[in-house]
Amino acid sequence: MKHKIRLSRKTLKIILAACIAAAVLLTAGFFLYIHIVDKNTLGREIKIYGMNVSHLTVEKAEQKIAETFAGREISFQEDDKEVYRITMKDLGYSLDMNVLKTQLDAIKKERDADRQIFAHPVNFKMGYQIQKDKQQEQTALSVSHFNNKERTASVSASIAYDEQKKAFAITNDVQGNEIDEQRLSNHVNETLDQIFQEDLLGGEIRISLGTAVYVQPETVVTAEMEQKLKDLNDQLQKYRSTTVTYTFGPASQVLDSSVIESWIRIQGDKVSLDEVSVKAYVEQLAADYNTIYVPRTFRTSYGNDITVSGNEYGYRIDQEGELKQLLEDLKSGTSVSREPVYEIRGFQRNGRDDLAGSYIEVSLDNQHLWLYKDGNLVTETDIVSGAPTPERETYRGAWPIPYKASPFELTSDQYGYNVKVTYWMPFVYGQGLHDASWQSSFGGNRYKTGAGSHGCINLPTDQAALIFQTIDSGYPIIIY
Numbered sequence: 001m002k003h004k005i006r007l008s009r010k011t012l013k014i015i016l017a018a019c020i021a022a023a024v025l026l027t028a029g030f031f032l033y034i035h036i037v038d039k040n041t042l043g044r045e046i047k048i049y050g051m052n053v054s055h056l057t058v059e060k061a062e063q064k065i066a067e068t069f070a071g072r073e074i075s076f077q078e079d080d081k082e083v084y085r086i087t088m089k090d091l092g093y094s095l096d097m098n099v100l101k102t103q104l105d106a107i108k109k110e111r112d113a114d115r116q117i118f119a120h121p122v123n124f125k126m127g128y129q130i131q132k133d134k135q136q137e138q139t140a141l142s143v144s145h146f147n148n149k150e151r152t153a154s155v156s157a158s159i160a161y162d163e164q165k166k167a168f169a170i171t172n173d174v175q176g177n178e179i180d181e182q183r184l185s186n187h188v189n190e191t192l193d194q195i196f197q198e199d200l201l202g203g204e205i206r207i208s209l210g211t212a213v214y215v216q217p218e219t220v221v222t223a224e225m226e227q228k229l230k231d232l233n234d235q236l237q238k239y240r241s242t243t244v245t246y247t248f249g250p251a252s253q254v255l256d257s258s259v260i261e262s263w264i265r266i267q268g269d270k271v272s273l274d275e276v277s278v279k280a281y282v283e284q285l286a287a288d289y290n291t292i293y294v295p296r297t298f299r300t301s302y303g304n305d306i307t308v309s310g311n312e313y314g315y316r317i318d319q320e321g322e323l324k325q326l327l328e329d330l331k332s333g334t335s336v337s338r339e340p341v342y343e344i345r346g347f348q349r350n351g352r353d354d355l356a357g358s359y360i361e362v363s364l365d366n367q368h369l370w371l372y373k374d375g376n377l378v379t380e381t382d383i384v385s386g387a388p389t390p391e392r393e394t395y396r397g398a399w400p401i402p403y404k405a406s407p408f409e410l411t412s413d414q415y416g417y418n419v420k421v422t423y424w425m426p427f428v429y430g431q432g433l434h435d436a437s438w439q440s441s442f443g444g445n446r447y448k449t450g451a452g453s454h455g456c457i458n459l460p461t462d463q464a465a466l467i468f469q470t471i472d473s474g475y476p477i478i479i480y
Contacts, residue, residue: 042104043111047123049200058104062097065104068201069095074188076146078209084145092136093192096129103127128200132189141188143179146209152176156218159229159269168232168269170225173217184213228269236271238333239264244326245337248289251351252337255281260330273330279323285340286317291354292344296398298478301361301370301380306480310397312428313476314354318343347400347474360401360433360467360477362457364394367443369457371467378470381463382443384436387452394455398478399427404468410434415454423464427477431455435464 041055051068053061070089075082088094103126154176162169191207219225244255259281263273291314295307321341329336350356357375362368364385371378386394408424411417419438426432436458439451446452457479459467 042108045121046107046111047121048107049125049202050123051201058101058108061104062100065100065201066095066097069093072201072203072205074192074205074207076207076209078146078149083148083209086140090136091140091188092133094131094133096131099127099129125198125200128196130193130196137185137188138181141181141184143181143184146179151178153178154215154217157221157225158219159225159232161266167236168229168271170221170229173220175211175217176215178215179209179213180215183216184209187213232269232271234333235331236264239271239273239330241333242330243335244329245335246285247337247339248352249348249350249356251349253285255326273327275323275327278326278330279319282317282319282323282326285322286319289340289352290314290316291346291349291352292316296478298398298480300363300480302363308396308398308478308480310395313346313398313400313478314344315342315346315349316344317341345474347472347476355476358475360471360475362394362477362479364396364479367445367447369459369463371470373470379463379466381460382441384439384442384451384453384458385447386431386455387450388448392452392454394453394457394479395428395431396479397428398476400474400476401425401427401433401471403473404471406468408434410456412454417454422461423459423468425468425471427479429455431457433457433459433464433467433477435459435461437461 041057042053042061044054046052046054048061048065051065053064056064070087070093072088074086074088074091076084076086107124107126155171155174157173158171159168160171161167187209188207192205195202195205239260240257242260243257246253246255260273263277265272265274292311293314293316294311295309296311296314297305298308299305317340321343325341346354348354348356348358358373361370361372362383362385367383367385368380369383370380386392403426405424407420407422410419410421410424421434421436424432424434434456436453439446439458439460442458442460
């Protein structure tokens with residue numbers, strides 16, 4: 001049999017009062033706790049970059065944030081495998097503690113100004129300043145930490161001559177996988193700077209290694225390189241396809257491609273001509289075809305050969321000008337036909353023969369003159385030359401007749417004469433061919449017996465006229 005316990009009204013009042021008191025104490029304690037926590041810490045339900053710092057003082061939060069950042073690990077991944085692992089601390093990274101404290105103080109001040117009984121979760125992304133120990137970072141990112149695999153060097157693109165193809169060709173660039181410490185450092189810094197903006201205090205960081213951190217080829221194939229290749233091969237082809245035909249009147253000499261090929265010089269990605277060899281060719285050309293200022297062998301109308309030492313008629317190649325012109329011709333890729341560049345020109349030539357059948361021949365001993373034109377004898381005549389004395393003798397040698405004049409006045413202050421002639425054809429030092437109406441006859445030894453001139457060659461008027469009409473400026477005369 002159960003007995004019911006009945007509480008008196010007084011007892012019930014006491015119990016109710018006790019419950020109410022307890023509730024009041026708990027509520028007061030709760031608010032006191034909130035007050036103390038909010039006053040002395042950063043507050044409740046607070047995170048910084050996702051890390052919980054609730055109920056921590058500024059100092060404790062500062063320490064926790066710094067340690068968390070310093071202990072954060074970086075995993076370097078290459079070909080989907082980890083090749084190196086390091087912490088932020090070992091990398092030489094740390095947070096500036098002064099900036100960190102200033103930011104935490106600002107957060108606390110903000111929280112103090114907006115206290116609420118029931119806290120709502122807040123995640124702050126505060127400002128920060130990263131400090132880097134460059135020497136420690138350089139040591140931590142040394143290539144020696146990444147030598148756990150075989151590495152190959154990059155190959156630069158280049159232009160080189162292919163002996164088999166006889167042409168220039170491009171060697172393509174090849175990307176190797178050797179680590180470039182500077183590029184690695186830049187890549188790490190840029191990657192971490194981006195991550196920190198959103199995830200300063202998160203977990204493991206993975207950094208992928210690839211082309212961005214490898215030693216790059218110094219040169220790569222570009223449009224400019226391809227154009228250079230084309231230009232090189234074009235110039236090479238032009239050198240090989242050029243011929244130069246030198247004309248010496250009807251005769252000629254051909255500089256053919258086989259000789260030009262021997263002058264081509266290739267060094268790396270450059271093609272040029274051996275100017276020493278080209279110059280030697282021009283020098284030989286001049287040696288073979290120059291005819292002035294060298295002793296001249298001449299076959300007289302009597303059929304014998306003589307040597308004319310005073311030879312001031314003929315051709316002389318301008319070697320400097322010819323070298324310059326030849327180098328330009330060789331770049332053209334065409335068949336060039338031309339005369340050499342002359343410094344001095346004669347009247348006409350056929351190869352090494354600079355008379356080519358057109359000249360005036362004078363024999364002083366025989367007092368006779370012959371005029372030839374294109375191999376044909378136009379006329380011959382007796383003459384009267386200068387008297388055989390040192391002051392009046394006619395000069396022996398070969399010269400061009402620079403001009404002709406009709407009429408002309410011959411004067412000499414030295415000998416005191418002033419004579420008018422109809423036909424004047426000078427050759428050297430004031431001496432020339434002219435008509436001489438005052439001579440009673442020509443030939444023989446009259447030039448030795450008082451009828452001799454002061455050096456000029458006196459001609460019968462009709463012969464002087466014929467010669468005058470036949471020759472042009474530059475016509476050669478050979479006197480022996």
